[in-house]
Amino acid sequence: MSQDVIKLLTEACLETLYMVGVSSVIASLAGIPLGVLLTITGRGHIKENLWLNQSVGSIVNAFRSTPFIILMVAIIPITRLLVGTSIGTTAAIVPLTITAIPFIARIIESSLKEVDGGVIEAAQSMGATPLEIIGKVLLPEAMPSIVLGLTLTVVNLIGHSAMAGALGGGGLGDLAIRYGYQRFRLDIMIATVVVLIIQVQLVQSIGDKLSARLNKNKL
């Protein structure tokens, strides 16, 4: 493989990492609190509020049922407003983040719902505040499952970022479309796919290891 191709691949790879990295962090910052909110306002939970729960739930569902490629086009005005342009890697971060937030919210919700109600009851019986129950019971107890869920999110975002690349977002997807597909460079196409597979494998195995280390249930 020529020097040029390696340079192209490295650049594209870094762009993908940038898009996925930044959108994962921002989406987690918004998605985790949203997931906590969905959990504790649910039926029979520590701050039951079904009206709020269903309202937030339906907004989350609306975003989740919109296909990424449509969402990306639909929010172009918002993207322009936020980053000044709708083309390029930084611009791609906006739709990636917006699509990941409701996904993370649901993942967090399902992880937190697995926490044994008895443990929450025990904390309540000791006089813990709702914030203490969230911070000292729900999140730590669900952490192994949360880590697996976030790993899944990152893997999904790697896939979505390739799609964003097709619409001028940069990264590995952009490389595969422009060189591999439009210029019939099969070698670049294959190399791109291999790099994507390695990325996903790496993310998944790091996530699995971290989750296993945090899990004190199977010692």
Added chain:
Amino acid sequence: MIQLSSVVKTYESKAGTIEALRGIDLNVSAGEIYGIIGHSGAGKSTLIRCINMLERPTGGTVLVDGEDMGAMTEAELRKARQKISMIFQHFNLLTSRTVYDNVAFPLEIQGKSPEEIRTIVLPLLDLVGLGDRQDYYPSQLSGGQKQRVGIARALASQPKVLLCDEATSALDPQTTKSILALLRDINSRFNLTIVLITHEMQVIKEICDKVAVIEDGRIVEQGPVLEVFTKPQAKTTQDFISTIINRSLPPEWSETPPSPTPIAGADLLLRLSFIGQAADEPIIAGLIRRFNVDISILYGNIDHIKDTPYGTLLVSLTGDDNNIQEALRHLQERDLGIEVIGYVARRH
């Protein structure tokens, strides 16, 4: 220490209104071990949760140490709960925390410093016999050890009251005995008031001072354990007692039930209960000598209720009808638990 008056709890469900508690009156004095026994679904879980307001009663009042739990704000209630600890059937330990950190948990909530927490947690772990397990995770412990962690955690906030929610129901008999011994020990060591719910009569017999029998959301019988054991009134109570004390009649009597009224020339079947000192008196020998009756012992058993020896004897009196009646009167005048089972035709 704890006063419940006409506590009612109803749930609304699709199937209609469910009355879990239908007017509970209960008084628990300081330093007492009070047992509440009932079958599953009788309402005992709801009852114990009404004491610390994990379940809010629909009606009635709950006083703990003179304070009305139902009238408190959320913040006041959290403060009050720090003095009412609870242990659970399934232990409910935090799986992500070590033994040490589990016991430290209630102290963290109270905002104690790490140094202060250390001086409280370490002696408690020694007290419950887990001094060498502080860095273990709950998944590495046996059921009995987990409950010991639960007890240490409950004691960490120096509570006035300990609520035990079926604390031994998930444990084997041997471990149950050791956990009950630990509860008795902390009861006398800290003069801690303990309220426990259970479906096992063994637990009541082993450690309780008083007992309440709950059925269908109502207390059907309550009183000192010795009294309830020797003179059970309600059917449920008798059923519970028969699970640990043989109260059944020999098979030949259970087929043709004894007559409750005297029959000429019949034997009298009696069940005698001896409590404490009375167990030492030569009652049977005295009866034979004074009233010229023959006594055969059909069944006998001596047991302990908490620390008091307690014996039951199933006997049949044979002899002249008048002598039998005099012997019965003599027995009834004495401070003995006597239950007339009935008169049965003499067998020869």
